[in-house]
Amino acid sequence: MTVSERGPRERMVFSAAQLIRRGGVSAAGMRDVAEHAGAPRGSLQHYFPGGKEQLVNEAVGWAGRYAAGRVARFLAALPVPTPSGLFGEMVRQWTDEYETSGFAGGCPVAAATADCAERVDSTRQAASAAFAQWHGAVAAALADMGVTPERASALATLMLSSLEGAILLARAEQDIRPLTTVTRELAPLLDAAVTGNSPRCSTPP
Amino acid sequence: MTVSERGPRERMVFSAAQLIRRGGVSAAGMRDVAEHAGAPRGSLQHYFPGGKEQLVNEAVGWAGRYAAGRVARFLAALPVPTPSGLFGEMVRQWTDEYETSGFAGGCPVAAATADCAERVDSTRQAASAAFAQWHGAVAAALADMGVTPERASALATLMLSSLEGAILLARAEQDIRPLTTVTRELAPLLDAAVTGNSPRCSTPP
DNA sequence: CGACTACTATGACGGCGGTCATAGTCGACG
DNA sequence: CGTCGACTATGACCGCCGTCATAGTAGTCG
Numbered sequence: 001m002t003v004s005e006r007g008p009r010e011r012m013v014f015s016a017a018q019l020i021r022r023g024g025v026s027a028a029g030m031r032d033v034a035e036h037a038g039a040p041r042g043s044l045q046h047y048f049p050g051g052k053e054q055l056v057n058e059a060v061g062w063a064g065r066y067a068a069g070r071v072a073r074f075l076a077a078l079p080v081p082t083p084s085g086l087f088g089e090m091v092r093q094w095t096d097e098y099e100t101s102g103f104a105g106g107c108p109v110a111a112a113t114a115d116c117a118e119r120v121d122s123t124r125q126a127a128s129a130a131f132a133q134w135h136g137a138v139a140a141a142l143a144d145m146g147v148t149p150e151r152a153s154a155l156a157t158l159m160l161s162s163l164e165g166a167i168l169l170a171r172a173e174q175d176i177r178p179l180t181t182v183t184r185e186l187a188p189l190l191d192a193a194v195t196g197n198s199p200r201c202s203t204p205p
Numbered sequence: 206m207t208v209s210e211r212g213p214r215e216r217m218v219f220s221a222a223q224l225i226r227r228g229g230v231s232a233a234g235m236r237d238v239a240e241h242a243g244a245p246r247g248s249l250q251h252y253f254p255g256g257k258e259q260l261v262n263e264a265v266g267w268a269g270r271y272a273a274g275r276v277a278r279f280l281a282a283l284p285v286p287t288p289s290g291l292f293g294e295m296v297r298q299w300t301d302e303y304e305t306s307g308f309a310g311g312c313p314v315a316a317a318t319a320d321c322a323e324r325v326d327s328t329r330q331a332a333s334a335a336f337a338q339w340h341g342a343v344a345a346a347l348a349d350m351g352v353t354p355e356r357a358s359a360l361a362t363l364m365l366s367s368l369e370g371a372i373l374l375a376r377a378e379q380d381i382r383p384l385t386t387v388t389r390e391l392a393p394l395l396d397a398a399v400t401g402n403s404p405r406c407s408t409p410p
Numbered sequence: 411c412g413a414c415t416a417c418t419a420t421g422a423c424g425g426c427g428g429t430c431a432t433a434g435t436c437g438a439c440g
Numbered sequence: 441c442g443t444c445g446a447c448t449a450t451g452a453c454c455g456c457c458g459t460c461a462t463a464g465t466a467g468t469c470g
Binding site for chain 2: 023103106111115116127154160163168172178181185186188189
């Protein structure tokens, strides 16, 4: 959240991600990024000779690393690690933000994908890598909980998909209900995978 | 898919949705929309005096109506209606497109949400209405299958979220696997709701 | 001190995109 | 025929945006 400290270069990447989050890539002008980062405009062409494309790609990469890093911190915060607990924390990050700061922003990787996936292949690849990193972190966490690697990967995909989609719905409706709904509905399915039981049932009534 | 027939006004709305699907709202220029629709540029300001905002909002509304309409057609195509069967058809529409035509486009409502949700409230409302219409159609279909209204609504939210998120991942990775994964993983959970059993288990092994 | 590199500062340029203004076509109706 | 309304056609305007060019500062090393 803090923009201060760390070099101006990193600040600009961070600010780019913040602005992309809100209005997509085209709404994140280079001048805006510099101003938001409190950095001189002239530094943009110095640090990012590849132009906006490079800046956007680095912002997407930063978001991927950030999301993956959060997974570890979520795990550490859980008293007893469970798939539903992890997913709940991942979702809670968004409900907290939306409740305290409003529904201004979405996922920067999602925005970059929607805006650039077709035209700018390097950005699409950056988004793919970011999702892959995030997915890998979640899948590894699930595997640590005793889920088989194949199902861990599949469930991680399901978690990411549901979260991204719920973020979208929540922003459109300006209501966190989609987020809470997917958390609640997915919880039993997620936890069922950790027992090593049938994929369907976990705890009988 | 057909651009021909129907008045030029409707064609332009349709074309706008098509272009928004690909590169977001900012990539859908007014001149591009007119050209893509084979309509005269001068007609834009005649049919859409509200400017681009109106055009985008109508495109989003069109997409919502289209998605809701598809639900009914999917139901009709199913030999025996089940929640997982419906979801499979909804997903299949996307896997079919991506396999035959490439990963060029996503959901226009999602793109409009990501691009305009914060700045243009009328567009955000249009997106919310579109999602609501789509959600209502899915929930009604589930209720017809014997799912209680509350769970039908919750599962519809889950289906929409997972589908939208999987579309995003699929476009980034240029691979339909996220789509097939969510279909497979969600199927037992969805069908479990139709039996009226416990929310967790349906068919014991 | 001089030179060199890293970084900053700012103005200009070219293109694009939404919108407006103005005029033109065409059919209907009286 | 005249007029009116619906629609089409085009060019111009203005602002924004990414990029480039050029120059300036500052710290460092020889």
